[in-house]
Amino acid sequence: MSPQMQTERSTESKSQQAYRFIRTRIDDGRYVPGYRLVLGAIARELDVSVVPVREAIRLLEAEGLVTFERNVGAQVALIKETEYLHTMQTLALVEGAATALSAPFISPDHLARAREINERMRRTLDDFEPSRFTELNLEFHAVLFEECPNPHILDLVHRGWNRMKVLRDSSFSFVPGRAHESVEEHERILELIEAGADALQVELAARRHRTATLDAVLAAQSRHPLPSP
Amino acid sequence: MSPQMQTERSTESKSQQAYRFIRTRIDDGRYVPGYRLVLGAIARELDVSVVPVREAIRLLEAEGLVTFERNVGAQVALIKETEYLHTMQTLALVEGAATALSAPFISPDHLARAREINERMRRTLDDFEPSRFTELNLEFHAVLFEECPNPHILDLVHRGWNRMKVLRDSSFSFVPGRAHESVEEHERILELIEAGADALQVELAARRHRTATLDAVLAAQSRHPLPSP
DNA sequence: CCCTCGCGAATCGTATATCATTTGAGATAT
DNA sequence: ATATCTCAAATGATATACGATTCGCGAGGG
Numbered sequence: 001m002s003p004q005m006q007t008e009r010s011t012e013s014k015s016q017q018a019y020r021f022i023r024t025r026i027d028d029g030r031y032v033p034g035y036r037l038v039l040g041a042i043a044r045e046l047d048v049s050v051v052p053v054r055e056a057i058r059l060l061e062a063e064g065l066v067t068f069e070r071n072v073g074a075q076v077a078l079i080k081e082t083e084y085l086h087t088m089q090t091l092a093l094v095e096g097a098a099t100a101l102s103a104p105f106i107s108p109d110h111l112a113r114a115r116e117i118n119e120r121m122r123r124t125l126d127d128f129e130p131s132r133f134t135e136l137n138l139e140f141h142a143v144l145f146e147e148c149p150n151p152h153i154l155d156l157v158h159r160g161w162n163r164m165k166v167l168r169d170s171s172f173s174f175v176p177g178r179a180h181e182s183v184e185e186h187e188r189i190l191e192l193i194e195a196g197a198d199a200l201q202v203e204l205a206a207r208r209h210r211t212a213t214l215d216a217v218l219a220a221q222s223r224h225p226l227p228s229p
Numbered sequence: 230m231s232p233q234m235q236t237e238r239s240t241e242s243k244s245q246q247a248y249r250f251i252r253t254r255i256d257d258g259r260y261v262p263g264y265r266l267v268l269g270a271i272a273r274e275l276d277v278s279v280v281p282v283r284e285a286i287r288l289l290e291a292e293g294l295v296t297f298e299r300n301v302g303a304q305v306a307l308i309k310e311t312e313y314l315h316t317m318q319t320l321a322l323v324e325g326a327a328t329a330l331s332a333p334f335i336s337p338d339h340l341a342r343a344r345e346i347n348e349r350m351r352r353t354l355d356d357f358e359p360s361r362f363t364e365l366n367l368e369f370h371a372v373l374f375e376e377c378p379n380p381h382i383l384d385l386v387h388r389g390w391n392r393m394k395v396l397r398d399s400s401f402s403f404v405p406g407r408a409h410e411s412v413e414e415h416e417r418i419l420e421l422i423e424a425g426a427d428a429l430q431v432e433l434a435a436r437r438h439r440t441a442t443l444d445a446v447l448a449a450q451s452r453h454p455l456p457s458p
Numbered sequence: 459c460c461c462t463c464g465c466g467a468a469t470c471g472t473a474t475a476t477c478a479t480t481t482g483a484g485a486t487a488t
Numbered sequence: 489a490t491a492t493c494t495c496a497a498a499t500g501a502t503a504t505a506c507g508a509t510t511c512g513c514g515a516g517g518g
Contacts, residue, residue, distance in 0.1 A: 013501075013502095014501075014502065015501085015502090048502075048503085049502055049503045049504070050503090050504095051501080051502055051503075051504095052501080052502065070509090071508080071509050071510060072509090072510070072511095073510095
């Protein structure tokens with residue numbers, strides 16, 4: 001029916017293509033923080049010109065996944081400890097707001113799905129696998145945010161998550177007992193929403209959920225501080 | 230001493246130049262919401278090629294000042310009522326956080342400067358001029374945020390302000406009694422900071438300062454609702 | 459042995475050229 | 489009269505070409 005669906009997508013612009021290409025590699029860790037993004041090399045690999053590649057990189061820069069210095073080039077963003085702290089703080093803020101704003105629109109079905117995911121998280125607690133846990137964690141919050149009425153705030157949440165992805169294999173990883181607490185906090189948030197709690201109460205609970213993680217990481221860091229550069 | 234300061238700046242890239250060019254015109258209202266940004270025309274006007282102009286426009290798009298549709302082009306963002314609501318809501322959130330985070334670092338000098346600006350705002354209340362008031366309002370908050378320890382959150386505040394600028398002459402303008410309340414709320418926020426109040430209390434006061442404006446505008450809107458598109 | 463200078467390769471920045479898409483005016487048919 | 493079709497002009501998207509900048513490496517001097 002549709003005339004030009006020979007391959008699959010109607011059409012994807014070259015710059016979108018380049019964006020996905022790079023983005024995928026950052027997300028899955030093939031491009032680690034600090035990795036240099038050379039326009040010409042990526043262009044050749046994708047068989048496009050450097051112009052769309054450059055555009056894609058500037059977009060990634062605007063999202064904070066990449067740093068770009070004039071006449072020098074781009075690299076996957078290096079996130080230092082203070083940077084990490086700032087991002088987590090911001091994430092606490094916007095996740096808290098997103099949760100509170102979404103709460104009135106959360107149906108019993110949403111609650112059930114969120115609980116189901118959280119129970120799966122609970123079951124992964126023995127034979128623990130960080131990446132799996134993180135994935136479920138994102139799913140959990142994604143369900144809560146499905147009905148978020150403010151797309152800006154939701155966008156900020158996603159930006160924060162993206163930024164966190166860059167850290168995956170970096171020095172900031174997991175804190176032992178934290179996962180267990182996390183599951184309990186999820187349950188508490190669900191209960192608050194279910195009970196139709198005050199918006200501020202929900203916001204602060206969701207916020208604390210994030211700041212608690214931050215505190216745990218910082219505490220662990222202080223026992224194994226990063227070498228100062 | 231410095232070898233290449235013939236004119237002024239060391240050098241500004243063409244895309245930065247294009248960015249400033251467009252940005253200035255959006256800020257001062259020469260490019261109103263909906264105004265079409267034609268690559269070739271801007272390029273000719275600046276005597277550069279379309280490539281840097283395109284880059285500048287994509288940057289503005291990422292900041293939300295411009296919308297860009299593939300193969301169609303760019304225009305200064307049109308902000309609808311719900312959009313306005315979302316932006317204000319987000320601004321309330323991030324300004325609240327920025328104020329609370331800054332509070333511990335605010336010196337008596339900062340307080341004095343902020344008060345001075347606020348008093349100037351108070352004096353403009355008779356023979357009122359909206360643009361002047363808005364300008365001072367930004368200055369006031371800028372002083373409070375000078376010591377904000379989290380650059381991300383500060384950045385979000387600035388983005389919100391920029392987005393609001395686009396509205397300048399649009400349907401959402403000023404609500405009569407609001408300016409007076411605004412000055413009082415500023416004073417209350419300063420007092421809280423001065424007293425070393427709890428962070429949450431400061432945050433909520435700053436947040437309410439913004440949401441009160443939002444409520445006032447919406448109330449006014451409902452008396453003079455926008456035509457639905 | 460270390461520091462400084464200058465050259466050249468690598469890479470970025472921008473201009474120009476070309477291809478692709480959209481859009482609207484006018485023609486044509488219903 | 490309205491709807492649809494066709495085509496050309498306007499504009500965006502991308503490729504290619506070229507000039508500009510950075511940075512490392514090796515020669516020469518201290």
